[in-house]
Amino acid sequence: MRKAFLISEADNIEDYRTQIMSTFGQVLKYDSTKKICKKLSGDGKGTAEWCTNVANEQGQILISVLTCEESLEKMRPMAEGLMERYRRADEAPPELMYVDRGCCRIHAVSSVEQLFSDWTDRGMLVRLDIFHWIHRFDAALRTDHHPKYALFKSALSAAVFAYNKDDMALLVQAIRAGHPTNYASLTDSQIIELRISKYDLSHYVRRITVSAQETCVRVQCAIDLLKGAAGMDENQVHLFKDSAAIDHVWENQQKHLECIQDPPGRNMYTITKYVTRNGVRLARYSTVRGSNSLEGFHSFLPDMIPGPHCAAVPFQFYLLAGIARWNSNRESASVQGRKGRKHMVYMSPLVHRLNQRCQELFGEVEEAKYRPPVPAGDERIGLEYLFSQSSEPFSTPDHYAQTRETLQADEDEDEDVPAGVAEEEEELQEEDDDVGYSSDGERDSLTPLRNRLCLTDQAVAA
Ligand SMILES: [Zn+2]
Numbered sequence: 441m442r443k444a445f446l447i448s449e450a451d452n453i454e455d456y457r458t459q460i461m462s463t464f465g466q467v468l469k470y471d472s473t474k475k476i477c478k479k480l481s482g483d484g485k486g487t488a489e490w491c492t493n494v495a496n497e498q499g500q501i502l503i504s505v506l507t508c509e510e511s512l513e514k515m516r517p518m519a520e521g522l523m524e525r526y527r528r529a530d531e532a533p534p535e536l537m538y539v540d541r542g543c544c545r546i547h548a549v550s551s552v553e554q555l556f557s558d559w560t561d562r563g564m565l566v567r568l569d570i571f572h573w574i575h576r577f578d579a580a581l582r583t584d585h586h587p588k589y590a591l592f593k594s595a596l597s598a599a600v601f602a603y604n605k606d607d608m609a610l611l612v613q614a615i616r617a618g619h620p621t622n623y624a625s626l627t628d629s630q631i632i633e634l635r636i637s638k639y640d641l642s643h644y645v646r647r648i649t650v651s652a653q654e655t656c657v658r659v660q661c662a663i664d665l666l667k668g669a670a671g672m673d674e675n676q677v678h679l680f681k682d683s684a685a686i687d688h689v690w691e692n693q694q695k696h697l698e699c700i701q702d703p704p705g706r707n708m709y710t711i712t713k714y715v716t717r718n719g720v721r722l723a724r725y726s727t728v729r730g731s732n733s734l735e736g737f738h739s740f741l742p743d744m745i746p747g748p749h750c751a752a753v754p755f756q757f758y759l760l761a762g763i764a765r766w767n768s769n770r771e772s773a774s775v776q777g778r779k780g781r782k783h784m785v786y787m788s789p790l791v792h793r794l795n796q797r798c799q800e801l802f803g804e805v806e807e808a809k810y811r812p813p814v815p816a817g818d819e820r821i822g823l824e825y826l827f828s829q830s831s832e833p834f835s836t837p838d839h840y841a842q843t844r845e846t847l848q849a850d851e852d853e854d855e856d857v858p859a860g861v862a863e864e865e866e867e868l869q870e871e872d873d874d875v876g877y878s879s880d881g882e883r884d885s886l887t888p889l890r891n892r893l894c895l896t897d898q899a900v901a902a
Contacts, residue, residue, distance in 0.1 A: 442746075442754075443847075449757040450844045455491075456760040457836075458820060460503070462813035463767060464531050465496020469538045469569075470512055470552065473738040480506075480823075481746045484752035487826050488724040493737060494522065497728040500767040501737065504759065506823050512551055514825075520590060521819035528558075529814045533559040536567060536703065538730055543568040543699045568599055568699040569730045570649075571713040580680055588671050588679040592662065595892075600700060601647040602896035610722055611644050619719035633891040640867040641890070644707050644722050648898050652697035663690060702729065702901035737766065754845055756823045872890035 464873070472492040480488055488506035492515065503522055508512040516783050526533060539560075542551035545564050547854055552583035553560045560566065565673060574596050612631050616623045623631060649655070663686055667669070671679045680686040702708050710723040717720070742760030820828065 446754055446757055447844075447847050450840065450847055453757065453760060453840050454816075454837075456603070458813045458816050459764050460501060460760065460821060461525060461766060462529075462814045463500050463502045464526065464529065465498070465500070465502065466532075466534050467497040467536045467871055468502070468534045469495045469730070469734045470736040470887070471495075471540050471569075473741065476741045476745065477506060478771040479742065479750050480746065480752060480755055481749035482751035482754065484823065484826065488823070491741065493734055494517065495734050495737060497733075498770045501763045503819070504763055504822060505820070505825055507748075507825060512554060515866055517820065517825065521817070523556065523558045524817055525814065525819060528817055530605075533562045533564050535563070535706070536565050536728070538567050538870055540569050540572040544695055565703050566699070567701075567703075568696050570700045571730055573693065573696055573700050574600075576693060577686075578691055580685040582677065582679060586677070586679045587673045588666060590765050592666055592679060595662035596659060596894050598894065599662065600649055602650050602894045602898070603641075604646040604648065604899055605895045605897055606899075607645040607716050607725075608893075608895055610720060610765055611640060612715040614720035614722055617720055630890070632893060637648045643724050644715075646725055646726075646899060647710075648896055649700065649702045649901050650894070650896075651902070652701055655697055655700075656694060657692075659690065704901050707900050740766070742864070752823055752826070753847075756827075757824045760851065762813065766871075768798060780805065791875065 472490050474490060476491050477488045480486075482720065487508060489508050490510045492510065492714050493501055493504045502525075503518060506520045518875055520621045523533075525531075536575075537556065539552050544550050550566060556564065577592070577596060578584070581592070609628075612628050615631055615635050623635070626634070648656075663680075666679055667683060667686070673679075689841060708727050708729045710728070711723045711727045712722055713724050715724050721737070739760075743869065744766075745758045750758065755790070824834075824839075826834065
């Protein structure tokens with residue numbers, strides 16, 4: 441079963457590569473994970489330590505590479521390949537790239553800026569993911585079980601973001617309309633504090649970063665307060681390990697206050713749909729901010745490779761097939777994807793060939809909303825960097841032709857995977873449950889207490 445799957449996937453590999461390498465975006469997210477690398481067995485075992493991924497604003501994967509380390513030297517071919525892809529397709533450089541480290545240029549040019557210098561020279565901004573920034577404070581905290589932990593985290597979130605007043609007013613109106621008589625005696629602040637759920641807040645109210653100076657003042661204030669009695673639990677144990685620890689972390693964190701701001705004037709939200717609640721029409725938003733869509737992908741990644749361990753060749757097939765499916769699912773779930781696309785296929789080059797044939801036969805294309813794939817260049821994906829180290833000069837077509845031959849010749853490979861696992865297909869997820877879409881607002885630690893929300897007239901950062 442697994443064998444048949446691999447042989448058929450070997451035939452599709454070029455299409456998968458083309459689909460992934462025809463993916464673009466204007467807001468990119470760059471992040472790495474280690475987890476999937478442990479699954480690599482056989483000759484490949486121990487050769488890959490990091491799986492680095494770049495995603496776009498829809499959560500689709502542009503590139504995924506496994507390398508032995510995350511150094512500039514090892515990452516450079518990936519970055520060069522990606523920039524070359526944009527050049528060949530005549531695509532404008534991305535506007536923004538979110539990272540979990542390497543953002544800062546206070547002392548020198550940052551590592552991400554070095555990697556993507558063609559893009560940063562042409563105006564691409566590098567931003568630190570706010571979730572990661574908030575997470576870094578944990579180094580100075582005693583434990584996340586401390587009763588003041590959530591309070592501090594929500595104060596940090598409230599220090600970074602203000603909430604759009606008009607969105608909030610509409611949401612309050614919708615909630616009031618549900619129980620007009622019961623809620624008549626409540627003020628708007630009480631409605632916000634008591635009746636608005638985290639979920640509603642993160643989906644129906646846009647957030648705007650408040651500026652580096654303002655965030656600095658608010659965080660300082662929260663830290664000063666929690667250094668005192670307000671930061672102790674019932675046994676007089678402080679949330680902060682000690683004063684020096686939190687001061688040290690905060691000093692480092694201040695370097696990144698500019699890195700977490702939304703670019704001035706940049707709209708960070710798109711409306712995914714409208715929802716009518718109690719007669720009030722609410723816009724449901726999705727944000728391009730942050731790198732959380734990659735966290736959804738990272739938690740899904742290990743499931744793409746069936747079983748606890750996998751040799752390099754099948755690993756590569758499972759990985760590319762998995763990413764191609766992931767990307768198609770994100771596209772179908774997205775606004776553009778839903779409008780007028782007739783076919784749900786996991787290989788976009790198939791749509792391209794369908795279109796070409798229909799054009800020849802009937803004079804019109806079958807999928808008018810479809811952007812043709814860009815012919816794959818010299819980019820390498822997945823384990824190809826590792827493959828290339830063991831056979832120089834490395835040619836991708838030759839490598840896969842050889843792999844196909846080996847697979848077909850080697851008929852007696854034993855099956856170590858339960859039947860059916862390899863053929864599992866994901867169901868098309870509803871947008872609401874789409875992990876690729878998870879917005880930064882859905883994380884507990886990023887949701888402030890509702891009684892201390894700061895409202896703003898702005899819809900974008902000043
Ligand atoms: Zn920074």
